[in-house]
Amino acid sequence: MNHRDALTYHPAMSASGGMEKPVERSLREFLGRLERDHPEQIVHVGEPVDPRRFEVSAVLQHLERRRKYPLVVFDHPLDLTGAPSAFPLVTNVFATRARCALALGLAAGDAGLPLALAYAAREEAARRDGARWAPEPVAERDAPVKAVVRRGDEVDLRSLPIPRQHEMDGGPYLDMTCVMRDRDTGAYNTAFLRNQFKGPRKLGLHMSPRQNWQIARKHEAKGEPTPVAIVVGHPAFHIGALNVAPFGTDDYAVAGAVAGAPLRVVPSATWGEAFMVPADAELVIEGLVPAGVREVEGPFGEFPGTYGPQRLRWVVEVTALQHRRDAMHQMVFSGHPDTWVLGSFPKEGSLYNRIKGVVPSVTAVHLPTSGVGRFHCYISLDKRVEGEQKQAALIALGECDFVKHVFLVDADIDVFREEEVLWAVATRVQADTGVDVIRGAKGNALDPSQVHDTAGAKMIIDATKPLDRPFESRIAVPEEALARVDLDRLIPPDVQGRLA
């Protein structure tokens, strides 16, 4: 299914979120399905590797240079003491849209706009009917993550294979989902945040001024520490964590809706029922962020593919580590497709729906990996009147502060094919009239080109054809000729397969 079919596909999704298969509720079940049904998606590295010495990243970088993005399981990584770790390391889980579609119970072929719209439909379902998707408490005996529980001095994070990813990283880093709970509403909030290893029971914590940052600020204002749970190894939960729901929305409900079944939760080891944690994760690290404490943290290779500098950041005093028996550790390969894909489709569907509400002629929205899945936004529309394309761009910029450059194209351009978008820019834009710049809008602190910490410039490139004057059409081979000529008869498929 290509993105053009999404318009007819969308209504069916409103009920089921487009789910073709039930979503696995654990990382190991998902890996099992890939091994069984999609073996091309997964590879094991059986030799020992040392994550402290960049060997995990080196394997991924080698693959990337060959344009290969499989999910990689390192079966025998070393831990932070240099000894064999009991925890295999899984990474690149989210490095392709097809694999994310599979993780959400869709077909690999639905990886374009249908994936984005399915995500948005499920996110909206959680907003509409939070009670339906409220997390489901389970007993400890039914919670795999409770198989091993270590508290206080029993915890030693050095047992984990925590990688150093890039050469200037300040140390080994966790980069998975941090959960905090708002003290006013009780809503759980999830976000991918970086945690620098600082000791057996101590981590650094970087937060941008977003929702978890707000939660921590509220605790600090009362002079209280902020509880945090770091959740590792739970594919649908991690994808659900990327939702763009407003502050106060319970992300546990959204995670359930995204997965198609309420999130199973269990009392935390530290705070009991006052703070529930996902029962089906591979492992959960719990800790307290002390009020008013900052230490130097970083640098860290961040999502834009550049470093976030060393700066003063929060710390986490670890209180508990709980995990499955035979638990696996997971990392996201930061600043690579593993983060870029994750950053894109959860926002695309929401943007599409928001634009559609005002500009019905929109046909697709895409945040390409070349724009780190966040900074560039391609919007296609079947423009009916001049101006509506700018309206669409302004909605995208207003809706998502990650979006920095908006590319507007006509509906004949497939926004999931970057060369088509750039062709439109090359042939339908005159820079003196087709480019708008908005100064001083909220941007992203990790954008290295931004001079101010929170504000930056936005750009709209209008590559749509003008309606108010004749404009040359795109060349085309007649469809009738394409239908008449059978390529496979003229050039057999085996010959096609070896052509340049």
Add this chain to the structure above:
Amino acid sequence: MPRIFWVTCPDCGKRFTCHVELRHAQWRLRCPYCEHEFRQEDSPRIDD
């Protein structure tokens, strides 16, 4: 105003980036390459 500065570790000689909030602050910087902690005034070179 640049948001970062480059600092050279006095121990291993390698360079890394820090946020401007740390410039002229009393915090000891930590070299990501050799883990040496040092005061800015001990760095042989700071580019800001």
